[in-house]
Amino acid sequence: MKKMPRWADVALIPILNLLIAFIISGLVLLAIGKDPWAALGTMIDGSFGSSRGVGYTLYYTTNFIFTGLAMGIASHARMFNIGGEGQAALGGLGVALILLAVPWPHWTLALPAAILFGGLFGAAWAFIPAYLQAKRGSHIVITTIMFNFIAASLMGYLLTGVLKVPGKMAAETAKFPEGAHLPTFHEMLAPFGIEFSKHAPANLSFLVALLCLYVFWILVWRTRLGYNIRAFGESESAAVYAGINPAKIIIITMLISGAFAGLMAINNVMGEAERLIHNAVEGAGFIGIAVALMGRNHPIGIFLAALLFGFLWQGGAELQFEHQIPREMVTVIQALVILLTGALDNMVRRPVEKLFIMRYKAKGL
Amino acid sequence: MATATETGRQETAALASPAPAIELRGISKAFGPVQANKDISIRVEKGTVHGIIGENGAGKSTLMSILYGFYKADAGEIFIGGKETLIPDSQAAISAGIGMVFQHFKLVENFTVLENVVLGAEEGFRLTPSLRKARKLLTELAAEYELNVDPDALIEDLSVGHRQRVEILKALYRKADILILDEPTGVLTPAEADHLFRILEGLRDAGKTIILITHKLREIMDITDTVSVMRRGEMTATVKTSETSPEHLAELMVGRKVLLRVDKKPAQLGKEILKVENLRVVDEQGVERLKGIGFNIRAGEILGIAGVSGNGQSELLEVLGGYAEATGKVSLHGEELDLSGAESDAQSRRLKGIAHVPEDRHEEGLILNFHAWENMVFGYQNDPKYNKNKILMDNKAIWDETQAKMDRFDVRPPNPRLNAANFSGGNQQKIVLAREIERNPELLLIGQPTRGVDIGAIEFIHQQIVELRDQGKAILLVSVELEEVLSLADRIVVMFDGQIMGERLSSETDERELGMLMAGMKQGADA
CATH class of the missing domain: 3.40.50.300 (P-loop containing nucleotide triphosphate hydrolases)
Incomplete structure (x- = not known):
C-alpha cells in the first residue's frame, strides 16, 4: 500500500524534523536570554561564511561520513553497530602505528598504507563482537558498547605508556614523519588559484570519504554481497531458505562496518592531528548512528546528514565563542537535532502519512 | 447524528418483527488508496449461523475488524439488536455482546485455561472469586455444548482444537450473544472441525448468533443457514444456504465460472x-x-x-x-x-x-x-548468468528475465520494480512459482x-x-x-x-x- 511519495520520505520528513528541532532550540535560547536569530546567523556564518569555517565544517563532515557509512552498512544487515566509537579509535591506532613505523617519503605512499591499517584495525575491533553474535548469539548492541569502553581503556593505557613520547606530559604519540602529511584544502586548492584558509583542518580525506560513499552504493545495490546483506537484513528466515549463511553475513558485514569506522582515522589522526592523541574520536562514532538513521542508510542521505552535523558542530563551536552560550547549551541544541531526526522520527512521520492518505482519498485514488 | 439514530430506530422497528442480531448499513472503509469495504449492508438474523465467504483480500476480515472495534469505518452504521451502536474499540464490542475467535489464538501459553478465560474480565481486586465463577460456568458449558476442556490445564499442553474451545469459552464468559469465528478450521483436523461444528450448532440452538468467516465452500454448505458472499470489498450476494450450491457460490466469489476440480491425465510414472x-x-x-x-x-x-x-x-x-x-x-x-x-x-x-x-x-x-526483479533470482543469486563477474550482479539480465517470467506466469501488475509486498497473495505466489518452476x-x-x-x-x-x-x-x-x-x-x-x-x-x-x-x-x- 502506498503511503506517501518517496520525496516526502527522504526529504520532507527530515526537513520537518529539523525545523522542529530548530524551533525548540530557539525557545531554549530565548529562555536563557539569547537572541535565536542572531545565534542562527552566527552558526551559519561560522560554518559556511568563511573558508576557515567551511574547512572546519567539512572536516567534521568527513568524520561523520565515515562513521555514518559504518553504521549504514550494518543497518542493511539489520545490525545495530554501536561500536563505531571504539572501532574508529582502534583505526587511529592502526594508522599511528604504520605511520610511525616507516619514515614515509610522500603521502601518496603513506595514505594507502594508512587506509589499509586504519581499516584493518577497525575491522579487527568489530570482528570480536561479530563473531560472538554470529556463533554465540551475544547481542551485538551490548558487545559493541562494551568494546567502546575496552577501546577507550586500551587507548588510554597505550598513550600513557608504550606509545607516549618519553619525557613529555601529554598522552599522545610522537608526531608523524613529514612525508606522511596529507594535503590540506589550503594546499590542494592553491594550484587552482583558490585561496583557502591555512588554519582549517579539512584535508584530502574528504575526497576519500566521497569515494567511500560511492563504493558503499556499489557494494549495497550492485554486488552479490550487498544483495545477500540486504536479504539477510530484511528476513533471516528467507535468507536461510535461499542458502545465505547468516553467520558469514554477520561477520563480513561487521568487518566492513568496522573498516569504515576505522577509516575515519585518516581524517582526524593522519590529516588533522598528525599524531595520535587521547580521545581522538570525540564522539563521532555515536554521531554516525544519527547520520545513518537520518540518511536512511543511503550514501546521498548519509552525505547530507553528515554535512548537517558538520554544520552543527562547527556552528555550535562558534556559538560558544561569539555569544558566550555555555558549551552545555550547544550540546542541548545538537542533542535536540539528534533526538528529533533520529529517535522521534515517527512522531512527524505518522501525521504526514495521514495527510498524504487524505490527499490520495480526495483525489479519489 | 442524533436524528440519524432516531430514524434508524424507527426503520428497524418497522421492519421484520424480531430485530436482527446485527445489521450493518453502508459500511465503507479505505486504507489509503485501497477500498477494503465498499458500502456494505448485511442483516444477520438472531439464532442463525451466518457464513461470510470470499477470496483472500475480499474484505471479510476488515469488515469483522470494524465490527469488533479494531478499525473505525469511514462511513456507515452498526445496529446491534436493532439499536444503533458505536464500536470505537474492542471493549465496546464485548459490552455489546460480540465475541471474536481469531484465526491466531490470543492466549497466554503458560497460564491455565481458567486464568485465560478470566484474563481481562476479572472482577474485583482478588482473583479467586472470578476463578470460582469461571470454573462453575465452564462445567455448565462443558455439559451443555460438548465444550469440555480441563480448566486447570496449561494452554501450552493443549491441542489446537482445545485451544480454540478456550477462545470460545472466553467469549461466552464475557456473555457474548454474537460469536464471530475467523477461518476457524484452518488448523483443525476434519474430526476436530466436525466437533467444532457440533458446538456451534448447539450454541445456535441455544439462541446465539454465529458469524463464520471462511473461504471453504464445504463448511459453508455444511453448517450455515445463510451465506453472504464478498468480492473486492463489496457484498455481492446474500442467499439461503439451502437454496445455493458450491459451484454457484464459487462463481459469486470470483465473478466467473470456476473449475473446482483439477483437470489432469493419469500419471506416466518414470524411474x-x-x-x-x-x-x-x-x-x-x-x-x-x-x-x-x-x-x-x-x-x-x-x-x-x-x-x-x-x-x-x-x-x-x-x-x-x-x-x-x-x-x-x-x-x-x-x-x-x-x-x-x-x-x-x-x-x-x-x-x-x-x-x-x-x-x-x-x-x-x-x-x-525487495522489488519483484530482485525476488525473481532469490536463492539463485549465485548463478553465473545473473552475475557480471565474481562481485557485481548483472541487474539488466535479471530485469529482462523477470519481465519474461512475469509475462509467462501472468503476474499482475507486470511491473518488476514493484515491491513484493505490493502484489496480491496470488501474484506473490506466482512470482515464487515462476522462479522455481522455470529452473x-x-x-x-x-x-x-x-x-x-x-x-x-x-x-x-x-x-x-x-x-x-x-x-x-x-x-x-x-x-x-x-x-x-x-x-x-x-x-x-x-x-x-x-x-x-x-x-x-x-x-x-x-x-x-x-x-x-x-x-x-x-x-x-x-x-
Whole structure:
C-alpha cells in the first residue's frame, strides 16, 4: 500500500524534523536570554561564511561520513553497530602505528598504507563482537558498547605508556614523519588559484570519504554481497531458505562496518592531528548512528546528514565563542537535532502519512 | 447524528418483527488508496449461523475488524439488536455482546485455561472469586455444548482444537450473544472441525448468533443457514444456504465460472527420483519432529503429504530444501544427499536440481521489501548468468528475465520494480512459482501452494504443477487443504506426529479415510 511519495520520505520528513528541532532550540535560547536569530546567523556564518569555517565544517563532515557509512552498512544487515566509537579509535591506532613505523617519503605512499591499517584495525575491533553474535548469539548492541569502553581503556593505557613520547606530559604519540602529511584544502586548492584558509583542518580525506560513499552504493545495490546483506537484513528466515549463511553475513558485514569506522582515522589522526592523541574520536562514532538513521542508510542521505552535523558542530563551536552560550547549551541544541531526526522520527512521520492518505482519498485514488 | 439514530430506530422497528442480531448499513472503509469495504449492508438474523465467504483480500476480515472495534469505518452504521451502536474499540464490542475467535489464538501459553478465560474480565481486586465463577460456568458449558476442556490445564499442553474451545469459552464468559469465528478450521483436523461444528450448532440452538468467516465452500454448505458472499470489498450476494450450491457460490466469489476440480491425465510414472529412508529430525528443544519416515517419489508423479499443520511437514520440507539437519538417508537419482549440514546448504540443493516453493512465502519465499526483479533470482543469486563477474550482479539480465517470467506466469501488475509486498497473495505466489518452476528442476518441493491465494489464481497454479509433472518431474506437495491434496496428488502419504500414518493412491481413498489418518487413527481408517 502506498503511503506517501518517496520525496516526502527522504526529504520532507527530515526537513520537518529539523525545523522542529530548530524551533525548540530557539525557545531554549530565548529562555536563557539569547537572541535565536542572531545565534542562527552566527552558526551559519561560522560554518559556511568563511573558508576557515567551511574547512572546519567539512572536516567534521568527513568524520561523520565515515562513521555514518559504518553504521549504514550494518543497518542493511539489520545490525545495530554501536561500536563505531571504539572501532574508529582502534583505526587511529592502526594508522599511528604504520605511520610511525616507516619514515614515509610522500603521502601518496603513506595514505594507502594508512587506509589499509586504519581499516584493518577497525575491522579487527568489530570482528570480536561479530563473531560472538554470529556463533554465540551475544547481542551485538551490548558487545559493541562494551568494546567502546575496552577501546577507550586500551587507548588510554597505550598513550600513557608504550606509545607516549618519553619525557613529555601529554598522552599522545610522537608526531608523524613529514612525508606522511596529507594535503590540506589550503594546499590542494592553491594550484587552482583558490585561496583557502591555512588554519582549517579539512584535508584530502574528504575526497576519500566521497569515494567511500560511492563504493558503499556499489557494494549495497550492485554486488552479490550487498544483495545477500540486504536479504539477510530484511528476513533471516528467507535468507536461510535461499542458502545465505547468516553467520558469514554477520561477520563480513561487521568487518566492513568496522573498516569504515576505522577509516575515519585518516581524517582526524593522519590529516588533522598528525599524531595520535587521547580521545581522538570525540564522539563521532555515536554521531554516525544519527547520520545513518537520518540518511536512511543511503550514501546521498548519509552525505547530507553528515554535512548537517558538520554544520552543527562547527556552528555550535562558534556559538560558544561569539555569544558566550555555555558549551552545555550547544550540546542541548545538537542533542535536540539528534533526538528529533533520529529517535522521534515517527512522531512527524505518522501525521504526514495521514495527510498524504487524505490527499490520495480526495483525489479519489 | 442524533436524528440519524432516531430514524434508524424507527426503520428497524418497522421492519421484520424480531430485530436482527446485527445489521450493518453502508459500511465503507479505505486504507489509503485501497477500498477494503465498499458500502456494505448485511442483516444477520438472531439464532442463525451466518457464513461470510470470499477470496483472500475480499474484505471479510476488515469488515469483522470494524465490527469488533479494531478499525473505525469511514462511513456507515452498526445496529446491534436493532439499536444503533458505536464500536470505537474492542471493549465496546464485548459490552455489546460480540465475541471474536481469531484465526491466531490470543492466549497466554503458560497460564491455565481458567486464568485465560478470566484474563481481562476479572472482577474485583482478588482473583479467586472470578476463578470460582469461571470454573462453575465452564462445567455448565462443558455439559451443555460438548465444550469440555480441563480448566486447570496449561494452554501450552493443549491441542489446537482445545485451544480454540478456550477462545470460545472466553467469549461466552464475557456473555457474548454474537460469536464471530475467523477461518476457524484452518488448523483443525476434519474430526476436530466436525466437533467444532457440533458446538456451534448447539450454541445456535441455544439462541446465539454465529458469524463464520471462511473461504471453504464445504463448511459453508455444511453448517450455515445463510451465506453472504464478498468480492473486492463489496457484498455481492446474500442467499439461503439451502437454496445455493458450491459451484454457484464459487462463481459469486470470483465473478466467473470456476473449475473446482483439477483437470489432469493419469500419471506416466518414470524411474525413482527421490528416496527417503528412516528420516529423523530432532529440534532445538530436543523434541523429535520426524520419527523415522520413509517414502519415494518417481518421475512424473505428484506425491501429496496430507496432515494437519505442525505434524512434521515443515521439517520435512526444510530438510529436503537443505536448511535443517537430520539423520537417515535421502537419495536423489540414487545419489545420497548430505543431511548433516556439514557439506550442504540450501544452495547445494538447488544446484542438484531441487527447487523449493516454501510454505510461507512471506517468511521464506520472498523478501517483501525487495522489488519483484530482485525476488525473481532469490536463492539463485549465485548463478553465473545473473552475475557480471565474481562481485557485481548483472541487474539488466535479471530485469529482462523477470519481465519474461512475469509475462509467462501472468503476474499482475507486470511491473518488476514493484515491491513484493505490493502484489496480491496470488501474484506473490506466482512470482515464487515462476522462479522455481522455470529452473526446470528434477524435484519440486512445494508447500501450501495455494494458501492465501484467490480462487482464480488457484486454477492457474494447479495447472502449472500438473504441467511440470507431465514433463516427467517429481513433485512433493505438502498441503493442509485435504481437497487440494486429493485432487492434485497421484499418491498420498498422511503424516501425524512426525510419523507416516498411511499411504494411499488418491484414486482409491476419500476425505473420510484420510481424515481418520490425519487424526492419528490407524485402525479406524484400515477397518
